[in-house]
Amino acid sequence: MSTVATTGGDTAPKRPLRHRLFGSQPIGYAFAGPYVVFWVALFAYPLCLAVYMSFHDYFFAAPGAEVDRPFVGLDNYVAAFTDPAVQRSLLNVGIFLVINVPLTVGLGLVLASALNAALPFRTFFRAAYYVPYVTASVAMVGVWLWLFSGGGLINEVLGPLAPDPTWLVNRSWAMPIIALFATWKQLGFYVLLYLAALQNIPVELYEAARVDGASLVRRFWHVTVPGVRSTTTLVVILATIVGANFFTEPYLLTGGGGPNGASVSPVLIMYQAGIEQGDAGYAAAIGVALAVVVILMSAVNNFVIGERE
């Protein structure tokens, strides 16, 4: 089997036909094959149907029912983008990402670094930061509602500084609180990713830096941060994808996107339209549009932060 590395070959000797057609390591098909089979078997149909639905006046029907589902072109998309609720939900996604992603990356890496060191009670600390991630949203929501309610702990502590319609029913604060809740809850996962990535940074690099007299901060910036760069890309992409699709928070924390729609999310609207109201075509249009936006954002993220190949 040919083992010559393949990158950047310009005037290399002519490669066998097999390699020109399929790439230099066609065994990749065997490795990735099972995943592709699974994907085709399970995702292809719902995905294609979603795209199809978005161009039709579509609703789910019983098998064998005679129903009329006419093609409507871009009507669903136009309706979605001119709907003030959808527009607000997109703004909310923006607010969410602006708060969540930088906090996640920053806090995640710093925490992971701290938790990687030889600390007393390290296991306890690691578990502490991880626990919110594994606890079911339902239980955590109840606690947060209690904490941030009008007579709750946070307001007791803040006293006169507490905002007047209290946090979650306050038009300006509802979304930031949701973003904080989500950041807090998911941080454990990203800390885990960073923890794993930190294992790959050779100890010698830190030693060398210390010998050179670098302070802790400089060591962090010049050894840790570059060393986990690919994980940072992954974290940003994942946080963006998860953030764009946030649903549980408006569904549970603000009881359906209150106050007065200030905390709706695109997926909440999709759920209401598609599942509660049976307007699947409209929901699909929002979903497809959102997916396109997120993929574009991921591509940009990958380009800006990621490694050059």
Added chain:
Amino acid sequence: MATTDTHARTAEEAHGGPEAAPTTTRRPRLGQVAQLVALSLGAVVFLFPFYYMVVGALQASPNPGPSGALPDPSNMTLYNFAQINAAISLGRTLLNSSIFTGGVILLTLLLGFLAGYALARLEFRGRGVIFTLLLLTLVLPFQLLMIPMYVLVVRYYGLADSYVGMIIPFAINGTAVFIFRQFFRSIPNDIYEAAEIDGASQLQILLRIAIPMARPAILTAIIVTFIGPWNEFLWPFLITKERSMQPLAVALANFINTLQATIANPFGAILAGATVLSVPAVVLFLAFQRHFVQTNLGSGIKG
């Protein structure tokens, strides 16, 4: 890289950062003490809701005020656990959760490891397309795909009322594939090339080098893949209405929706159920995180 200011962060930044593998313990410096303090404050913030949940699970009658946050020995009981067990049979539902989650983890590891490796290391035409397919599974929310997928699984594959039907849509966690891909990309090329020069086939490289080295990634993938199906409350319920097959998360969600009016301290019972639901995940994490210690990866290159 953008970072934000929080109290904890500036304190840690000044004094934190990774140390080498445990060396001789000197007297703790001021910096380390400050770091501990900052971490502890943060830990309190993170742990508090979990702590409150446990306190609430042990309370005999709910105390919604701020004083309810402190455990009150006169108000403590295990009765809530008995109540939730009577309502939804913790043993049976935990078993179902384990079967469901275990199946998902197994398939995810199998398929995801191979796919992640291929996407990271092997060059073949169509690799980019596969990567995009992977992205698509993550980007589209489940709410959109749910009903068509249900129709597919139940009508076309005939998997209603089965564990297989529960497992299938989750059987490969896109995040896990990402993690594997990321991990394999971050291993320096030299290691692979050394093996290739020695004449190993791709398969041999996979078996002899990639798998042993991938332990942190495998552990991460297990922990990450565990949470999804373990806390999932809608899909298994769609697939089967058989009470005897429902996982704990589903039974708890149903309880919250409808059964609470029938018992005296529903809040306590719900928190008891939620506590039971979260314990295995924490235990799993504690067991695995031991392995996240600095390994001397660099030394693998020499010789």
Added chain:
Amino acid sequence: MLAKMMRSTALALVLLLVAACGGGGGSSSSGSEGGAAEQTSGPIEIWYSNNAQEIEWAQAQVDAWNDEHPDQQVTAQEIPAGDTSEEVITAAITAGNAPCLIYNTSPAAVPAFQRQGGLVALDEFDGAVDLVRERSGDVVDQYTSSDGKLYQLPWKANPVMIIYNKELFEQAGLDPDDPPLATYDEFHETARQLVENTDVRAAIYPAPTSQFFQSWFDFYPLFAAETGGTQLVEDGQAQFTGDAGIAVAEFWRSLYEDGLAPREEAQGDSFAEGVTAMNTAGPWAVSVYTDIDWGVVPPPTSEGTPPDEIWTFSDVKSVGLYTACENQATAWEFLEFTMSEEADRALLETTGQMPVRTDLTDTFSDFFEENPQYEVFADQTSRIVEVPVVPNSIEVWQTFRDAWTGAVIFGDNEIEPALQGAADEIDPLVGEGG
């Protein structure tokens, strides 16, 4: 790298689009199962809600039937009664594996299920509609769909009334046996006194959240009372932009503005915990609030109305017969069996919920003698209003709720334009033929 990724993305998307447009979605073309099956007999499957008392009732019914019909066995399963049940039913209809009967079909969801082709019209069974009318009377008109057929059987009602905590009323210096709650002004003043003189957080505490069904428990009962039985939408037109609708909205707004009803949702049961002095409730309250000395009054009206003339929201649950059913003859017969007087009596005794039966108090007079707390609810069942059974009914309620939270609960908008705006959106929605 970016260019390569964009190329792959574009390629994948193009493939998808081609497949989607060409493939044509698929689910409308498979006509393997007929809609109107012949009415055969045989084993059937039913679903009921997972409320413990309803389970008891349902099991008893199923066992009784199975004993007498060995070749037409009924198997039963539970589904939760929450809003997730609509999801589950929609999915089941789409997949073709819905059961024959679901004893938890919300009238608001019937138009959607009907549009999906999931429900069988009871008109197809000889004498069925007559039987339903005999049992329930004229109120059945509220349950017929826009094509004139009956796709649901109104089964049990939980008429919504105002429940109040007598002890708290005494503390506030109000008469616990004849509380001043008849007119809006009285109600408001009572609420104010409750909040000032006791340590309740709320005088009344409906859920201030945005789910489409929440209006059924704050706006709709008062609207029914104020109009003497008008539905939200009648004859294809929204009815809430007139004086009555505006009066109800302004009344609720005054409660929110004066801090008598909170704008945050409650955790747990606010009435049971003494967080609120009043709430809206149905007969299910009797078995739940056993530790509280409570009383019940009908909803207030702006000028005051004699209690025996006040209407309210019905909170009815219906039974649907679904097209996926193979043995529809048995399904109808079992349904009929569970609507008999004995079955209704068992329902009343086991769950305390009111069967939708005319002359309820007369037929079961012995029960009400023994359980007088239920009597006021039973009497109320002759004056109940249902959600309108019109196309897009859930979207209608969501639109209304969105306007309501903005104008009434949070006071961000003016009431009249908000309601008018909602009506303008709603009228075309109900006009869309099934």
